[in-house]
Amino acid sequence: MTNGVDEVLAALADPTRRRLLDALATRGEATATTLATDVPVTRQAIVKHLAVLQQAGLVDGGRQGREVRYSVKSDRLAATADWMAGLAAEWDRRLATIKRIAES
Amino acid sequence: MTNGVDEVLAALADPTRRRLLDALATRGEATATTLATDVPVTRQAIVKHLAVLQQAGLVDGGRQGREVRYSVKSDRLAATADWMAGLAAEWDRRLATIKRIAES
DNA sequence: TCTGTGTGCAACTTGATGGTTGCACATCGG
DNA sequence: CCGATGTGCAACCATCAAGTTGCACACAGA
Numbered sequence: 001m002t003n004g005v006d007e008v009l010a011a012l013a014d015p016t017r018r019r020l021l022d023a024l025a026t027r028g029e030a031t032a033t034t035l036a037t038d039v040p041v042t043r044q045a046i047v048k049h050l051a052v053l054q055q056a057g058l059v060d061g062g063r064q065g066r067e068v069r070y071s072v073k074s075d076r077l078a079a080t081a082d083w084m085a086g087l088a089a090e091w092d093r094r095l096a097t098i099k100r101i102a103e104s
Numbered sequence: 105m106t107n108g109v110d111e112v113l114a115a116l117a118d119p120t121r122r123r124l125l126d127a128l129a130t131r132g133e134a135t136a137t138t139l140a141t142d143v144p145v146t147r148q149a150i151v152k153h154l155a156v157l158q159q160a161g162l163v164d165g166g167r168q169g170r171e172v173r174y175s176v177k178s179d180r181l182a183a184t185a186d187w188m189a190g191l192a193a194e195w196d197r198r199l200a201t202i203k204r205i206a207e208s
Numbered sequence: 209t210c211t212g213t214g215t216g217c218a219a220c221t222t223g224a225t226g227g228t229t230g231c232a233c234a235t236c237g238g
Numbered sequence: 239c240c241g242a243t244g245t246g247c248a249a250c251c252a253t254c255a256a257g258t259t260g261c262a263c264a265c266a267g268a
Contacts, residue, residue: 006119012188013113016256025195028202033214045257047216066214066265072199078192084116084185091129091178098132120226137244149227151246170235170244 004057008080011056016041017049021058024072031067108161112184115160120145121153125162128176135171 011017016039023038024030032050036043050070053059057076061068115121120143127142128134136154140147154174157163161180165172 006117009113009117013110013117014256015110021195025198028199031214041256042258043215044217044259048256063215068215072195074192074195074199077188077195081185081188081192084181084188088178088182088185091125091176091181094129095132095176095178118226135244145226146228147245148229152226167245172245 004076005080005083007052007056008058008076011052011058012077014049014052016045017053020046020049021053021072024059024070029069029071031069033067035070108180109184109187111156111160112162112180115156115162116181118153118156120149121157124150124153125157125176128163128174133173133175135173137171139174 019039020035023035027034032043032046035046035050039046050059050061054061054070058073059070060073061070063069123143124139127139131138136147136150139150139154143150154163154165158165158174162177163174164177165174167173
């Protein structure tokens with residue numbers, strides 16, 4: 001319906017999650033345990049956040065032997081940015097229309 | 105630091121709030137009581153949502169006699185869309201760098 | 209095989225948030 | 239002036255999400 005916009009926005013709304021994404025982007029690839037050194041929360045909390053981010057399509061995680069490596073996946077984010085821009089444009093359009101009508 | 109991004113994302117993350125914004129955009133201007141006919145929640149809930157949206161800078165409300173008229177204000181939204189696009193670009197850049205290093 | 213390190217699962221606490229109801233106050237119209 | 243309509247405020251409830259702790263399980267390396 002909203003094509004994943006819901007999940008992306010919800011995921012990005014959390015500051016810890018954004019920090020996590022940033023840390024991941026700079027590292028390129030990392031495990032939950034490693035990321036626990038970047039963010040002041042437990043590994044468990046990080047795992048939950050990564051699950052949310054993965055659900056939103058912003059992150060991709062795969063098992064590699066005994067550890068699980070995560071990495072950023074920016075497609076969905078770009079799509080959401082586009083959606084937002086379009087929404088803003090539409091609002092402007094409607095507002096302009098209203099204004100024009102009011103002046104007649 | 106995050107320059108209002110936090111508030112905008114949090115505000116937009118709620119489906120009811122998005123419906124509210126849409127209703128507002130089509131109406132051009134409306135009161136909380138009026139909007140209560142568009143969304144299946146109490147006027148009080150709507151007031152709270154509008155407060156959140158106003159805090160995020162997505163909506164602008166002013167008193168007009170006995171009633172309070174709200175309207176959409178898309179600047180902040182557009183700014184956040186830009187922010188998101190930039191973020192996506194940066195992630196791509198870093199990922200490309202990582203990949204290049206890995207191949208040397 | 210045994211030990212250390214990394215993951216996964218589950219229960220629990222706590223604070224924020226979406227929502228409601230009830231009532232008091234302001235204001236427009238007859 | 240009086241009634242109807244619109245706002246504001248406060249208390250309250252339920253749910254959800256972030257975070258923690260504890261423990262069991264998997265696997266690499268000596």
